[in-house]
Amino acid sequence: MHYTGHPTVLAFSKCNYNCLSFLRPKDFPTLQNDTFLRAARGEETEHVPVWCMRQAGRYLPEFRESRAGKDFFDTCRSPESCCELTLQPLRRFPFDAAIIFSDILVVPQAMGMDVLMVAGKGPTFPDPLKEPEDLQRLRTAVDVEKELGYVFKAITLTRHKIEGKVPLIGFTGAPWTLMAYMIEGGGSNTYSKAKRWLYRHPEASHMLLRMLTDVIVEYLLGQVAAGAQALQVFDSHAGILGPVQFKDFSLPYLRDIARRVKDKLKETGQDVPMIVFAKDAHYALEDLSQSHYEVVGLDWTIDPRSARERTGGKVSLQGNMDPCALYSPKDRISEIVQKMVEGFGTRGYIANLGHGLYPDMDPENVGAFVEAVHQHSKLMIKQI
Numbered sequence: 001m002h003y004t005g006h007p008t009v010l011a012f013s014k015c016n017y018n019c020l021s022f023l024r025p026k027d028f029p030t031l032q033n034d035t036f037l038r039a040a041r042g043e044e045t046e047h048v049p050v051w052c053m054r055q056a057g058r059y060l061p062e063f064r065e066s067r068a069g070k071d072f073f074d075t076c077r078s079p080e081s082c083c084e085l086t087l088q089p090l091r092r093f094p095f096d097a098a099i100i101f102s103d104i105l106v107v108p109q110a111m112g113m114d115v116l117m118v119a120g121k122g123p124t125f126p127d128p129l130k131e132p133e134d135l136q137r138l139r140t141a142v143d144v145e146k147e148l149g150y151v152f153k154a155i156t157l158t159r160h161k162i163e164g165k166v167p168l169i170g171f172t173g174a175p176w177t178l179m180a181y182m183i184e185g186g187g188s189n190t191y192s193k194a195k196r197w198l199y200r201h202p203e204a205s206h207m208l209l210r211m212l213t214d215v216i217v218e219y220l221l222g223q224v225a226a227g228a229q230a231l232q233v234f235d236s237h238a239g240i241l242g243p244v245q246f247k248d249f250s251l252p253y254l255r256d257i258a259r260r261v262k263d264k265l266k267e268t269g270q271d272v273p274m275i276v277f278a279k280d281a282h283y284a285l286e287d288l289s290q291s292h293y294e295v296v297g298l299d300w301t302i303d304p305r306s307a308r309e310r311t312g313g314k315v316s317l318q319g320n321m322d323p324c325a326l327y328s329p330k331d332r333i334s335e336i337v338q339k340m341v342e343g344f345g346t347r348g349y350i351a352n353l354g355h356g357l358y359p360d361m362d363p364e365n366v367g368a369f370v371e372a373v374h375q376h377s378k379l380m381i382k383q384i
């Protein structure tokens, strides 16, 4: 790690997790590039801001090197490692935002479940929830500060170390997506075990979703208190639900999260933009645009112009290039980006991929994507 500059930060690099407490969420460096925050609020910008989901990831050789031989969740619990991994993509590309390195599955861990990262298989719950009685195994009153304080420390440290270059995004998994993992025990094609609960045990499902929502609200507020400047809620498995079940088992909780976080932040005069990314839930676009989130994230199966029409200018939009378009040659990437930016328009728009980067992607093409967004959008904005 290359800790330079401030003496407290230098001292910091030599100490371990327990002595991070002196680094308080205050006196953060002044933000120099607020393009992402302005776009989230629908304000004017000089260019369209851009970041990528999974920008801190295995497509970067330095990421693979830092992670080599280390347990994934041990890495998540090390604020220094999370900080380093968050900063890596910023050293290479002029992204307009950073997202804290962590994982959505730290929330089920905080609720008392074991989650392991198994090589070649992905996240695995050795003892998933099988029947409603298993809800008794979960912690009822989760001490979020105690269980997830390591994420807050990572955010505070990273916000200092980013030196105000770009805003730092905090995130969480949405209740439905977390519930799906807790019952399924890992990734799945059908999520049929989790969906079985929705049809067979609707009350227990709502109980679990409410428990998750309560933890998530505290978790997001803790992230803001620690220094997060925007928040994204990932409902990665929204698409598997379909419109009826989404309305019943996901949307009310997504709304509740945004409302409760915003109400609480208002009390302290804070205003932090929130992004909802419900992957493959195009059927819910109208509802999502009226769910108290400033930004709706889109996957690549939605046409930019129709997304604008359906959301009626109520929200900013984020997305949505097919990640696989990054396998194209660079000039083709530039053409695809140009069409995408034309489709969304330059106001109230944050460029991103429609989902995360894959490990086999060429970092150079990621750079070409970022550059194309900046270049095309600057020209378009000048012509307005």
Ligand SMILES: Cc1c2[nH]c(c1CCC(=O)O)Cc1[nH]c(c(CCC(=O)O)c1C)Cc1[nH]c(c(CCC(=O)O)c1C)Cc1[nH]c(c(CCC(=O)O)c1C)C2
Pocket: 052, 053, 054, 055, 056, 057, 058, 067, 072, 099, 100, 101, 102, 103, 104, 105, 122, 123, 171, 186, 187, 188, 234, 236, 356
């Ligand atoms: C880089 C990484 C992460 N998690 C995992 C990896 C790969 C494993 C490794 O590097 O060792 C395991 C890891 N964690 C998860 C998975 C998917 C498992 C599956 O469904 O099969 C994997 C491989 C679960 C997870 N984790 C996350 C989501 C939501 C986003 C999405 O839909 O991809 C989900 C579904 C969020 C997440 N996860 C991560 C971030 C970091 C910040 C960034 O984006 O740069 C974020 C935002 C980090």
